Amino acid sequence: MRGAVSSAVQFGAALAVSLVVFTGCEARSGAVSAPAEVREAAEPALPAVATPPLTTDQRLAAIDRAVETAERTRGLGAPALWTLSDEDTSIHLFGTVHLLRPETKWRSTAFETAFAAAETLVLEVDATTPAAQAEMQNLIPQYGLFTDGRTLSTVLDADARSSVFGAAEKIGVPAAALESFKPWLVNLQLGLTQIQRAGFDPNAGLEMVLTEDAKAAGKSFKFLETAEEQIRVLAGADLDTQIESLVFTADTLDSGSELLDILVAEWADGDLAGLSALIAEPALLGGREAYEALLVTRNKDWVPQIKAMLETPGTVFVAVGAAHLAGPDSVIALLRAEDYDVAGP
Numbered sequence: 086m087r088g089a090v091s092s093a094v095q096f097g098a099a100l101a102v103s104l105v106v107f108t109g110c111e112a113r114s115g116a117v118s119a120p121a122e123v124r125e126a127a128e129p130a131l132p133a134v135a136t137p138p139l140t141t142d143q144r145l146a147a148i149d150r151a152v153e154t155a156e157r158t159r160g161l162g163a164p165a166l167w168t169l170s171d172e173d174t175s176i177h178l179f180g181t182v183h184l185l186r187p188e189t190k191w192r193s194t195a196f197e198t199a200f201a202a203a204e205t206l207v208l209e210v211d212a213t214t215p216a217a218q219a220e221m222q223n224l225i226p227q228y229g230l231f232t233d234g235r236t237l238s239t240v241l242d243a244d245a246r247s248s249v250f251g252a253a254e255k256i257g258v259p260a261a262a263l264e265s266f267k268p269w270l271v272n273l274q275l276g277l278t279q280i281q282r283a284g285f286d287p288n289a290g291l292e293m294v295l296t297e298d299a300k301a302a303g304k305s306f307k308f309l310e311t312a313e314e315q316i317r318v319l320a321g322a323d324l325d326t327q328i329e330s331l332v333f334t335a336d337t338l339d340s341g342s343e344l345l346d347i348l349v350a351e352w353a354d355g356d357l358a359g360l361s362a363l364i365a366e367p368a369l370l371g372g373r374e375a376y377e378a379l380l381v382t383r384n385k386d387w388v389p390q391i392k393a394m395l396e397t398p399g400t401v402f403v404a405v406g407a408a409h410l411a412g413p414d415s416v417i418a419l420l421r422a423e424d425y426d427v428a429g430p
Contacts, residue, residue, distance in 0.1 A: 160356030163193035167429030182405025203402035283342035
Protein backbone atom coordinates (compact mmCIF):
# COMPACT_ATOMS: atom_id res chain seq x y z
CA MET A 86 0.00 0.00 0.00
CA ARG A 87 2.99 2.26 -0.56
CA GLY A 88 1.87 5.85 -0.97
CA ALA A 89 -1.45 5.23 0.75
CA VAL A 90 -1.05 7.78 3.50
CA SER A 91 -2.01 11.44 3.46
CA SER A 92 -2.90 14.15 5.93
CA ALA A 93 -6.06 12.15 6.51
CA VAL A 94 -3.87 10.32 8.99
CA GLN A 95 -3.49 13.50 10.99
CA PHE A 96 -7.06 14.53 11.31
CA GLY A 97 -9.67 11.88 10.76
CA ALA A 98 -8.15 8.90 9.17
CA ALA A 99 -5.92 8.23 12.08
CA LEU A 100 -9.08 7.95 14.16
CA ALA A 101 -7.27 9.91 16.57
CA VAL A 102 -6.42 13.31 16.64
CA SER A 103 -8.04 16.60 15.94
CA LEU A 104 -10.50 16.79 13.10
CA VAL A 105 -13.29 16.87 15.66
CA VAL A 106 -12.46 20.57 15.97
CA PHE A 107 -13.73 21.08 12.45
CA THR A 108 -16.60 18.62 12.16
CA GLY A 109 -19.19 21.02 13.46
CA CYS A 110 -18.31 23.85 11.12
CA GLU A 111 -15.73 24.03 8.33
CA ALA A 112 -15.53 20.32 7.63
CA ARG A 113 -19.19 20.11 6.76
CA SER A 114 -18.73 22.12 3.59
CA GLY A 115 -15.32 20.69 2.79
CA ALA A 116 -13.77 24.17 2.92
CA VAL A 117 -12.16 26.26 5.62
CA SER A 118 -13.58 29.75 5.90
CA ALA A 119 -12.41 32.75 7.89
CA PRO A 120 -13.96 36.01 9.01
CA ALA A 121 -12.86 39.25 7.43
CA GLU A 122 -10.98 40.46 10.48
CA VAL A 123 -7.78 38.58 11.24
CA ARG A 124 -5.79 38.82 14.46
CA GLU A 125 -2.07 38.31 14.66
CA ALA A 126 -0.92 35.64 17.10
CA ALA A 127 2.39 34.25 18.20
CA GLU A 128 3.07 30.92 16.53
CA PRO A 129 3.29 28.13 19.09
CA ALA A 130 6.17 25.76 18.49
CA LEU A 131 6.91 22.16 19.26
CA PRO A 132 10.17 21.36 21.07
CA ALA A 133 13.24 21.30 18.88
CA VAL A 134 13.49 18.18 16.75
CA ALA A 135 16.04 15.87 18.29
CA THR A 136 16.31 13.42 15.39
CA PRO A 137 16.41 13.94 11.62
CA PRO A 138 12.99 13.77 9.97
CA LEU A 139 12.06 10.62 8.12
CA THR A 140 12.36 10.68 4.37
CA THR A 141 9.23 9.92 2.36
CA ASP A 142 10.51 6.44 1.53
CA GLN A 143 11.37 5.73 5.17
CA ARG A 144 7.98 6.93 6.33
CA LEU A 145 6.10 4.89 3.77
CA ALA A 146 8.17 1.79 4.49
CA ALA A 147 7.45 2.07 8.21
CA ILE A 148 3.73 2.46 7.56
CA ASP A 149 3.78 -0.51 5.19
CA ARG A 150 5.33 -2.66 7.90
CA ALA A 151 2.74 -1.54 10.45
CA VAL A 152 -0.10 -2.31 8.03
CA GLU A 153 1.32 -5.77 7.31
CA THR A 154 1.42 -6.46 11.04
CA ALA A 155 -2.11 -5.14 11.57
CA GLU A 156 -3.60 -7.19 8.78
CA ARG A 157 -2.33 -10.44 10.33
CA THR A 158 -4.60 -10.06 13.38
CA ARG A 159 -8.35 -10.23 13.94
CA GLY A 160 -10.72 -8.68 16.48
CA LEU A 161 -14.05 -9.50 18.06
CA GLY A 162 -16.18 -8.07 15.27
CA ALA A 163 -17.21 -4.77 16.88
CA PRO A 164 -15.45 -1.62 18.15
CA ALA A 165 -13.85 -2.09 21.56
CA LEU A 166 -15.47 -0.81 24.73
CA TRP A 167 -13.91 -0.45 28.19
CA THR A 168 -15.37 0.33 31.62
CA LEU A 169 -13.73 1.97 34.63
CA SER A 170 -15.93 1.82 37.72
CA ASP A 171 -16.18 2.01 41.48
CA GLU A 172 -19.08 1.39 43.87
CA ASP A 173 -21.28 4.20 42.50
CA THR A 174 -19.76 5.34 39.16
CA SER A 175 -19.32 3.71 35.77
CA ILE A 176 -17.19 5.30 33.06
CA HIS A 177 -17.47 3.69 29.63
CA LEU A 178 -14.64 4.48 27.19
CA PHE A 179 -15.26 4.14 23.46
CA GLY A 180 -13.03 4.95 20.52
CA THR A 181 -14.42 7.08 17.72
CA VAL A 182 -13.68 7.77 14.08
CA HIS A 183 -14.15 11.41 13.13
CA LEU A 184 -15.16 10.67 9.54
CA LEU A 185 -16.78 7.50 8.19
CA ARG A 186 -18.33 6.17 5.06
CA PRO A 187 -22.08 6.47 5.80
CA GLU A 188 -22.62 2.78 5.15
CA THR A 189 -20.09 1.66 7.79
CA LYS A 190 -21.64 -0.65 10.40
CA TRP A 191 -20.30 -0.08 13.89
CA ARG A 192 -23.12 -0.25 16.47
CA SER A 193 -23.11 -3.25 18.79
CA THR A 194 -25.31 -4.44 21.66
CA ALA A 195 -22.55 -3.60 24.14
CA PHE A 196 -22.28 -0.06 22.77
CA GLU A 197 -26.04 0.50 22.76
CA THR A 198 -26.39 -0.71 26.36
CA ALA A 199 -23.52 1.41 27.67
CA PHE A 200 -24.54 4.54 25.78
CA ALA A 201 -28.19 4.27 26.84
CA ALA A 202 -27.18 3.95 30.50
CA ALA A 203 -25.04 7.09 30.54
CA GLU A 204 -26.35 10.39 31.81
CA THR A 205 -23.37 12.31 30.42
CA LEU A 206 -21.49 12.17 27.12
CA VAL A 207 -17.85 13.27 27.29
CA LEU A 208 -16.15 14.27 24.03
CA GLU A 209 -12.74 15.70 23.16
CA VAL A 210 -14.08 19.16 22.41
CA ASP A 211 -17.29 21.07 21.77
CA ALA A 212 -17.55 21.34 17.99
CA THR A 213 -21.25 21.78 17.33
CA THR A 214 -22.76 24.56 19.45
CA PRO A 215 -23.08 28.07 18.02
CA ALA A 216 -20.59 29.32 20.60
CA ALA A 217 -18.05 26.69 19.55
CA GLN A 218 -18.46 27.53 15.88
CA ALA A 219 -18.05 31.23 16.59
CA GLU A 220 -14.87 30.50 18.54
CA MET A 221 -13.49 28.45 15.67
CA GLN A 222 -14.17 31.28 13.23
CA ASN A 223 -11.75 33.33 15.31
CA LEU A 224 -9.20 30.59 15.96
CA ILE A 225 -8.72 29.51 12.35
CA PRO A 226 -7.43 32.89 11.16
CA GLN A 227 -5.55 33.49 14.38
CA TYR A 228 -3.51 30.31 14.03
CA GLY A 229 -3.93 29.40 10.39
CA LEU A 230 -3.46 32.51 8.22
CA PHE A 231 -0.38 34.54 7.32
CA THR A 232 -0.69 38.13 8.49
CA ASP A 233 2.89 39.33 7.96
CA GLY A 234 3.00 39.69 4.19
CA ARG A 235 4.06 36.12 3.48
CA THR A 236 1.94 33.79 1.36
CA LEU A 237 1.96 30.09 0.73
CA SER A 238 3.84 30.64 -2.53
CA THR A 239 6.58 32.64 -0.84
CA VAL A 240 7.34 29.98 1.79
CA LEU A 241 7.42 27.04 -0.65
CA ASP A 242 10.28 26.36 -3.03
CA ALA A 243 9.59 25.63 -6.69
CA ASP A 244 9.29 21.86 -6.27
CA ALA A 245 7.00 22.20 -3.27
CA ARG A 246 4.80 24.71 -5.08
CA SER A 247 4.47 22.33 -8.01
CA SER A 248 3.46 19.44 -5.73
CA VAL A 249 1.04 21.39 -3.54
CA PHE A 250 -0.73 23.44 -6.18
CA GLY A 251 -0.82 20.48 -8.55
CA ALA A 252 -2.55 18.39 -5.89
CA ALA A 253 -4.97 21.21 -5.11
CA GLU A 254 -5.91 21.61 -8.77
CA LYS A 255 -6.46 17.86 -9.11
CA ILE A 256 -9.10 17.81 -6.36
CA GLY A 257 -10.74 21.09 -7.30
CA VAL A 258 -9.32 23.41 -4.63
CA PRO A 259 -8.43 26.77 -6.21
CA ALA A 260 -4.78 27.61 -5.64
CA ALA A 261 -5.60 31.25 -5.06
CA ALA A 262 -7.83 30.31 -2.14
CA LEU A 263 -4.85 28.76 -0.35
CA GLU A 264 -2.36 31.61 -0.61
CA SER A 265 -3.14 33.14 2.77
CA PHE A 266 -3.17 29.76 4.55
CA LYS A 267 -0.25 28.50 6.58
CA PRO A 268 1.01 25.07 5.46
CA TRP A 269 -0.66 23.13 8.30
CA LEU A 270 -4.05 24.51 7.28
CA VAL A 271 -3.45 23.78 3.60
CA ASN A 272 -2.50 20.26 4.66
CA LEU A 273 -5.80 19.95 6.47
CA GLN A 274 -7.76 21.41 3.57
CA LEU A 275 -6.26 19.13 0.92
CA GLY A 276 -6.53 15.96 2.98
CA LEU A 277 -10.07 16.65 4.12
CA THR A 278 -11.23 17.48 0.60
CA GLN A 279 -9.68 14.30 -0.78
CA ILE A 280 -11.15 11.93 1.80
CA GLN A 281 -14.57 13.51 1.44
CA ARG A 282 -14.31 13.02 -2.31
CA ALA A 283 -13.53 9.37 -1.57
CA GLY A 284 -16.83 9.00 0.28
CA PHE A 285 -15.97 9.74 3.91
CA ASP A 286 -18.39 12.08 5.64
CA PRO A 287 -17.88 14.09 8.86
CA ASN A 288 -21.63 13.93 9.40
CA ALA A 289 -21.31 10.13 9.62
CA GLY A 290 -18.41 10.48 12.08
CA LEU A 291 -19.16 9.32 15.58
CA GLU A 292 -18.88 12.71 17.26
CA MET A 293 -21.69 14.04 15.11
CA VAL A 294 -23.83 10.92 15.50
CA LEU A 295 -23.31 10.58 19.25
CA THR A 296 -23.95 14.27 19.81
CA GLU A 297 -27.30 14.07 18.05
CA ASP A 298 -28.23 10.86 19.88
CA ALA A 299 -27.23 12.36 23.23
CA LYS A 300 -29.26 15.51 22.62
CA ALA A 301 -32.30 13.44 21.70
CA ALA A 302 -31.92 11.42 24.90
CA GLY A 303 -31.46 14.51 27.09
CA LYS A 304 -27.91 13.68 28.16
CA SER A 305 -25.54 16.32 29.49
CA PHE A 306 -22.18 17.06 27.87
CA LYS A 307 -18.63 17.51 29.07
CA PHE A 308 -15.41 18.10 27.13
CA LEU A 309 -11.77 17.19 27.77
CA GLU A 310 -10.22 20.08 25.84
CA THR A 311 -10.99 23.52 24.52
CA ALA A 312 -11.03 24.26 20.81
CA GLU A 313 -7.95 26.43 21.23
CA GLU A 314 -6.03 23.63 22.91
CA GLN A 315 -6.76 21.33 20.00
CA ILE A 316 -5.97 23.82 17.29
CA ARG A 317 -2.68 24.73 18.99
CA VAL A 318 -1.68 21.09 18.57
CA LEU A 319 -2.56 21.15 14.87
CA ALA A 320 -0.76 24.46 14.34
CA GLY A 321 2.13 23.82 16.68
CA ALA A 322 4.87 22.57 14.38
CA ASP A 323 7.54 24.94 13.07
CA LEU A 324 7.21 26.18 9.49
CA ASP A 325 9.74 23.75 7.99
CA THR A 326 7.95 20.78 9.56
CA GLN A 327 4.60 22.07 8.34
CA ILE A 328 5.96 22.35 4.80
CA GLU A 329 7.50 18.90 4.92
CA SER A 330 4.18 17.40 6.03
CA LEU A 331 2.24 19.35 3.42
CA VAL A 332 4.48 18.21 0.56
CA PHE A 333 4.19 14.62 1.75
CA THR A 334 0.41 14.96 1.74
CA ALA A 335 0.41 16.47 -1.75
CA ASP A 336 2.68 13.77 -3.13
CA THR A 337 0.57 10.92 -1.72
CA LEU A 338 -2.88 12.43 -1.97
CA ASP A 339 -4.22 10.19 -4.73
CA SER A 340 -4.24 7.14 -2.50
CA GLY A 341 -5.06 8.91 0.75
CA SER A 342 -8.25 6.98 1.48
CA GLU A 343 -6.62 3.54 1.36
CA LEU A 344 -4.99 3.82 4.76
CA LEU A 345 -8.16 5.32 6.17
CA ASP A 346 -10.12 2.27 5.01
CA ILE A 347 -7.57 0.00 6.69
CA LEU A 348 -7.72 1.93 9.94
CA VAL A 349 -11.52 1.95 9.96
CA ALA A 350 -11.60 -1.79 9.26
CA GLU A 351 -9.30 -2.46 12.23
CA TRP A 352 -11.42 -0.24 14.48
CA ALA A 353 -14.78 -1.65 13.36
CA ASP A 354 -13.50 -5.20 13.89
CA GLY A 355 -12.32 -4.36 17.39
CA ASP A 356 -8.86 -5.55 16.41
CA LEU A 357 -6.85 -3.84 19.11
CA ALA A 358 -3.66 -5.67 18.24
CA GLY A 359 -3.90 -4.47 14.67
CA LEU A 360 -4.93 -0.96 15.60
CA SER A 361 -2.17 -0.77 18.19
CA ALA A 362 0.40 -1.82 15.59
CA LEU A 363 -0.65 1.14 13.46
CA ILE A 364 -0.99 3.69 16.24
CA ALA A 365 2.35 2.75 17.82
CA GLU A 366 4.15 3.59 14.58
CA PRO A 367 5.17 7.27 14.86
CA ALA A 368 5.61 7.49 11.07
CA LEU A 369 1.84 7.32 10.81
CA LEU A 370 1.68 10.85 12.19
CA GLY A 371 4.93 12.12 10.71
CA GLY A 372 7.47 11.22 13.37
CA ARG A 373 8.13 10.96 17.09
CA GLU A 374 7.55 14.65 17.85
CA ALA A 375 4.12 14.65 16.21
CA TYR A 376 3.25 11.37 17.93
CA GLU A 377 4.13 12.85 21.30
CA ALA A 378 2.21 16.08 20.70
CA LEU A 379 -0.88 14.61 19.08
CA LEU A 380 -1.30 11.54 21.24
CA VAL A 381 0.97 11.02 24.23
CA THR A 382 0.80 14.48 25.82
CA ARG A 383 -2.95 14.71 25.36
CA ASN A 384 -3.54 11.23 26.77
CA LYS A 385 -1.58 12.18 29.87
CA ASP A 386 -3.68 15.34 30.21
CA TRP A 387 -6.93 13.39 29.94
CA VAL A 388 -6.20 10.64 32.47
CA PRO A 389 -6.56 12.86 35.58
CA GLN A 390 -9.83 14.23 34.20
CA ILE A 391 -11.19 10.74 33.65
CA LYS A 392 -10.11 9.59 37.11
CA ALA A 393 -11.84 12.62 38.64
CA MET A 394 -15.13 11.50 37.10
CA LEU A 395 -15.16 8.61 39.58
CA GLU A 396 -15.85 11.15 42.32
CA THR A 397 -19.38 11.83 41.01
CA PRO A 398 -21.95 9.02 41.17
CA GLY A 399 -23.58 8.03 37.90
CA THR A 400 -22.74 6.68 34.47
CA VAL A 401 -20.56 8.50 31.95
CA PHE A 402 -19.80 7.66 28.32
CA VAL A 403 -16.39 8.94 27.16
CA ALA A 404 -15.98 8.97 23.37
CA VAL A 405 -12.59 10.04 22.00
CA GLY A 406 -10.55 9.29 18.90
CA ALA A 407 -9.80 5.57 18.83
CA ALA A 408 -6.04 6.12 18.62
CA HIS A 409 -6.18 7.55 22.13
CA LEU A 410 -7.41 4.19 23.45
CA ALA A 411 -5.08 1.84 21.55
CA GLY A 412 -1.35 1.30 21.72
CA PRO A 413 1.29 1.41 24.46
CA ASP A 414 0.74 5.09 25.33
CA SER A 415 -3.07 4.99 25.31
CA VAL A 416 -5.42 6.27 27.96
CA ILE A 417 -6.27 2.64 28.76
CA ALA A 418 -2.59 1.72 29.19
CA LEU A 419 -1.95 4.77 31.38
CA LEU A 420 -4.91 3.99 33.65
CA ARG A 421 -3.86 0.37 34.01
CA ALA A 422 -0.29 1.45 34.75
CA GLU A 423 -1.72 3.32 37.76
CA ASP A 424 -3.40 0.08 38.88
CA TYR A 425 -6.90 1.08 37.87
CA ASP A 426 -9.02 -1.94 36.97
CA VAL A 427 -10.26 -1.13 33.47
CA ALA A 428 -12.56 -3.88 32.25
CA GLY A 429 -12.36 -4.66 28.55
CA PRO A 430 -9.96 -5.99 25.95
